[in-house]
Amino acid sequence: MFLLFLAGPMTVIPLYLYLRGVELAGLGASGMIFFIAPTGQFLLGIFYFNEIFSVHKLIGFIFIWIAVIIYLKDLNQNK
Numbered sequence: 749m750f751l752l753f754l755a756g757p758m759t760v761i762p763l764y765l766y767l768r769g770v771e772l773a774g775l776g777a778s779g780m781i782f783f784i785a786p787t788g789q790f791l792l793g794i795f796y797f798n799e800i801f802s803v804h805k806l807i808g809f810i811f812i813w814i815a816v817i818i819y820l821k822d823l824n825q826n827k
Contacts, residue, residue, distance in 0.1 A: 783816050
């Protein structure tokens with residue numbers, strides 16, 4: 749019963765800290781995390797777990813990072 753009682757705070761505290769972090773860093777910087785984290789998982793899957801890497805995955809990976817670079821370049825020019 750005590751663990752069930754702790755489920756509420758254990759859910760609310762990380763969400764609150766995430767909200768504060770987004771407020772401090774801004775949506776642009778926190779949005780980049782959503783590209784960096786999957787890229788790390790992608791690289792881990794390829795190099796550590798030896799997953800199959802096809803040409804289609806490479807093309808998608810390149811297109812995504814070209815879009816991220818264009819976004820960052822535009823973000824830098826607006827400052």
